[in-house]
Amino acid sequence: MCNAGNAVKARAFYANITKPTAIVEMCVRNGIGEDQLTGADGYVELQSTPEAKILVDGQDTGYVTPVMGHTLALSPGKHKVTFLVGADRYTYAVHVKPGETVSLTKNLQ
Numbered sequence: 001m002c003n004a005g006n007a008v009k010a011r012a013f014y015a016n017i018t019k020p021t022a023i024v025e026m027c028v029r030n031g032i033g034e035d036q037l038t039g040a041d042g043y044v045e046l047q048s049t050p051e052a053k054i055l056v057d058g059q060d061t062g063y064v065t066p067v068m069g070h071t072l073a074l075s076p077g078k079h080k081v082t083f084l085v086g087a088d089r090y091t092y093a094v095h096v097k098p099g100e101t102v103s104l105t106k107n108l109q
Contacts, residue, residue: 033077041073042096044081047105052083052090070101083108 048065
């Protein structure tokens, strides 16, 4: 996960290992900070017109807009949020901080 630069999957893996030192070093070399592996989650609130399917870092979340409150937790760091409307894709960068909520509202018409 670290070699692929996928912080979300790396964090899930990190939570289940007993000797994290090597994984932390590998992740840091690949641009994933230690705080992304160990820090508290942040959240994104997403709204769009029209309704859109939501992907984060290329992975389907299973959600469609609107997503409000603490529904969609993400590890701290930079993420790419993609709204899918039919065959059209709209991708935006968000920076999530531990314990904070980032809002993204887009008119995709």
